[in-house]
Amino acid sequence: MQQPVPERLQVSPFLVLYLIMSMQIGIGVLGYQRIIAKDAGYDAWISVLAAGLSIHIIIWMIYKICGTVEGDIVAANAYVFGKKIGNVISSVFIFYLLIFALAVLRTFIEVIQVWMFPEISTFWYSLVFLLLSVYIVFGGFRTVTGIAFFCIVLPSYLLLTFGFALKYAEYRNLLPIFDHSLKEFATSAYNMSLTYIGFEIPLFFYPFIKDAPKSQKWAHLGVFLTTIIYTVLAIITFTYFSEAQLAKSIWATLEMWKIVSMPFVERFEYIGIANWNLIILPNICIALWGGSMILKRAYKLRQKKGVILLALICLVAVSFFDTRAKINLLNDWTAKIGFAVTYVYIPILFIATLIAKKVKNKNEN
Amino acid sequence: MRIRSFFWVLAAGITLSGCVEKEIIDDVNIEMGVGYDFVEDDKIEGTVMIPIFNPDKKIGNFTYSATAASSRDLIQEVQRKSAQPLVTGSLEIALFGEGIAKKGIREFTDAFERDASIGARVYFAVADESAKSILSGTYGNRGNAVHLSQLIKHNMETRNLPITNMHLYLFDLYQEGKDPYLPILKKVEPEIIDIVGIALFKDDKLKSELPPDKMFFFKLLTDKFSEGAYKLDVGKEKVVIKDLDSKHKIKLTKRDPYNITVEIKIKGLIREYTGHIVTPEIIKKIEKEFEEQVNKEASAMIKDFQEQGIDPVGFGQFIKSKTRGFDFKRWEDEYKNLTVNVKTDMIITEVGIVE
Numbered sequence: 129m130q131q132p133v134p135e136r137l138q139v140s141p142f143l144v145l146y147l148i149m150s151m152q153i154g155i156g157v158l159g160y161q162r163i164i165a166k167d168a169g170y171d172a173w174i175s176v177l178a179a180g181l182s183i184h185i186i187i188w189m190i191y192k193i194c195g196t197v198e199g200d201i202v203a204a205n206a207y208v209f210g211k212k213i214g215n216v217i218s219s220v221f222i223f224y225l226l227i228f229a230l231a232v233l234r235t236f237i238e239v240i241q242v243w244m245f246p247e248i249s250t251f252w253y254s255l256v257f258l259l260l261s262v263y264i265v266f267g268g269f270r271t272v273t274g275i276a277f278f279c280i281v282l283p284s285y286l287l288l289t290f291g292f293a294l295k296y297a298e299y300r301n302l303l304p305i306f307d308h309s310l311k312e313f314a315t316s317a318y319n320m321s322l323t324y325i326g327f328e329i330p331l332f333f334y335p336f337i338k339d340a341p342k343s344q345k346w347a348h349l350g351v352f353l354t355t356i357i358y359t360v361l362a363i364i365t366f367t368y369f370s371e372a373q374l375a376k377s378i379w380a381t382l383e384m385w386k387i388v389s390m391p392f393v394e395r396f397e398y399i400g401i402a403n404w405n406l407i408i409l410p411n412i413c414i415a416l417w418g419g420s421m422i423l424k425r426a427y428k429l430r431q432k433k434g435v436i437l438l439a440l441i442c443l444v445a446v447s448f449f450d451t452r453a454k455i456n457l458l459n460d461w462t463a464k465i466g467f468a469v470t471y472v473y474i475p476i477l478f479i480a481t482l483i484a485k486k487v488k489n490k491n492e493n
Numbered sequence: 494m495r496i497r498s499f500f501w502v503l504a505a506g507i508t509l510s511g512c513v514e515k516e517i518i519d520d521v522n523i524e525m526g527v528g529y530d531f532v533e534d535d536k537i538e539g540t541v542m543i544p545i546f547n548p549d550k551k552i553g554n555f556t557y558s559a560t561a562a563s564s565r566d567l568i569q570e571v572q573r574k575s576a577q578p579l580v581t582g583s584l585e586i587a588l589f590g591e592g593i594a595k596k597g598i599r600e601f602t603d604a605f606e607r608d609a610s611i612g613a614r615v616y617f618a619v620a621d622e623s624a625k626s627i628l629s630g631t632y633g634n635r636g637n638a639v640h641l642s643q644l645i646k647h648n649m650e651t652r653n654l655p656i657t658n659m660h661l662y663l664f665d666l667y668q669e670g671k672d673p674y675l676p677i678l679k680k681v682e683p684e685i686i687d688i689v690g691i692a693l694f695k696d697d698k699l700k701s702e703l704p705p706d707k708m709f710f711f712k713l714l715t716d717k718f719s720e721g722a723y724k725l726d727v728g729k730e731k732v733v734i735k736d737l738d739s740k741h742k743i744k745l746t747k748r749d750p751y752n753i754t755v756e757i758k759i760k761g762l763i764r765e766y767t768g769h770i771v772t773p774e775i776i777k778k779i780e781k782e783f784e785e786q787v788n789k790e791a792s793a794m795i796k797d798f799q800e801q802g803i804d805p806v807g808f809g810q811f812i813k814s815k816t817r818g819f820d821f822k823r824w825e826d827e828y829k830n831l832t833v834n835v836k837t838d839m840i841i842t843e844v845g846i847v848e
Contacts, residue, residue: 256505263498263502300814304814369664372668386613394582394583
């Protein structure tokens with residue numbers, strides 16, 4: 129059990145919905161359609177749905193873990209593995225959050241470079257963006273939550289713009305349903321990792337939620353909404369592109385904006401991508417906040433110093449990824465690590481917590 | 494502390510926003526139309542059309558042409574001739590000369606596909622004779638590119654031209670079991686451009702052309718909802734029918750060999766009639782005649798497609814969507830033996846304001 133967080137620093141349970149959604153929706157959604165259609169073809173939307181449903185089990189586990197140890201990931205690791213080993217394992221999560229923030233930031237800058245301004249400097253853009261993120265994290269968890277809330281609500285209108293693609297929808301593309309093997313469906317669901325990860329964050333901020341157990345239903349609802357958004361978007365994409373055409377589209381979501389026509393704007397992508405800044409912002413903020421929190425809890429490093437340290441590492445590392453191939457590799461690895469953390473480590477931790485609890489109860493008796 | 498860091502962010506934002514290359518609308522040449530033609534020695538001539546905004550509010554046109562061995566070199570050549578950088582962001586129309594279209598236009602469409610600044614609503618069209626001659630004329634008073642794109646647009650929305658644009662062309666090109674098609678433009682008079690038919694493609698190569706009087710039936714088969722107008726002979730009289738709303742439904746009636754029924758439902762009204770009076774009996778007769786005409790023309794057209802091995806309607810894709818584990822390799826032969834029945838149901842709802 130860790131020291132309780134004072135109430136003035138805590139947030140209401142329902143805000144978990146926004147925190148989870150804003151962390152999940154980031155850069156994966158810009159181009160996941162091609163990656164999942166590689167295996168399951170145009171049946172892949174079923175994989176999206178199935179993968180989304182499986183997340184609810186993990187969410188349930190996370191709340192069980194945090195409820196048992198009454199604390200965050202650092203507390204859980206210490207509870208199960210003891211303080212020293214626990215802290216070492218927790219440090220892995222700093223690395224995970226760091227690579228997550230890095231992948232999000234670099235991929236988004238790549239999008240800007242490809243779609244809007246080819247000359248924009250990766251370094252300067254990252255600097256400004258990270259300065260803003262650090263500034264937000266300095267405001268504390270409540271500020272980060274506020275940003276998460278606004279960055280879901282404000283850009284939510286973007287969903288409507290995909291309606292323009294419906295005019296060109298060829299629903300026959302989706303037929304016949306279930307024309308792929310189970311293995312292909314599974315691979316396709318696995319390839320959703322990068323797009324879905326982010327739902328594990330209650331592990332980091334659990335003590336910061338007022339009446340934390342009550343927030344579980346909001347976490348489930350958040351994941352559910354994300355799943356619906358991803359599934360619907362996948363279906364719209366599959367009806368809009370023919371299969372071989374989609375296989376060539378790196379950013380299918382953005383490419384659908386090419387068909388948007390409004391009297392006041394020639395190219396909607398410019399508005400859309402500029403708005404996407406807001407969607408990216410909570411990704412980076414929550415990752416930096418989480419990373420610095422672990423640094424503080426495990427190594428007693430002041431959070432302000434921790435944030436600046438992590439942001440600096442991000443800033444230096446971001447310049448190393450300068451080509452599409454390298455950025456792709458970064459994304460692949462982020463997806464792999466994300467999958468390992470959420471679908472391998474969390475179940476293990478869950479079982480270990482149950483065992484540890486049994487053993488401790490016995491000892492007490 | 495907070496205020497100070499806020500100012501840092503603000504200062505950085507203001508100073509850094511100047512770091513990106515600017516494109517001021519008065520200082521660039523906006524490429525609105527582009528065309529490609531074959532010239533002798535297997536060389537390609539590219540034409541880029543830009544609007545010129547005159548002080549008296551008239552919009553003029555200017556074209557740059559260059560000859561090169563490949564489409565890649567063309568851009569270089571044209572840029573060298575242009576005093577201001579050419580930007581592609583508001584491209585309206587791309588024309589391909591017939592010679593180029595016969596050899597395949599993939600090489601050219603790739604550049605459009607790859608360019609993030611080009612929208613998916615750009616119109617593609619095949620130029621009868623030469624793309625350059627079409628682009629270098631003067632039509633209407635809103636500039637050539639707007640004139641040409643509006644010409645195509647209104648014919649697609651309310652007349653007999655099937656809906657096509659860059660997105661639909663690429664969709665069909667990459668869709669297995671479906672082939673793309675584009676409108677054909679021709680300069681009939683120095684100031685007039687006409688749509689003279691539909692170019693049917695096999696992959697990215699022009700295979701055959703459909704004359705304008707068949708376009709009405711073609712559109713019934715390809716578009717989800719279509720509008721158009723058609724002139725019909727009923728006995729001695731002539732009647733012009735405006736198709737307000739029509740739908741088609743494809744049904745797979747038999748396999749091995751495949752048998753398909755296309756059900757077309759047309760709702761229309763009478764625009765012109767040369768006889769004296771339109772009675773209910775005459776309406777019945779017109780409906781029947783019209784149904785027969787559509788059945789006959791559409792069936793003949795499909796037969797023709799089968800002989801040429803092209804599939805602009807997308808029967809292959811349709812059967813694929815109804816079959817598990819569909820094999821496109823066998824489809825090539827199966828398509829030749831496909832039987833298509835066309836069934837039309839026509840209702841005339843109105844006859845105008847006089848009987």
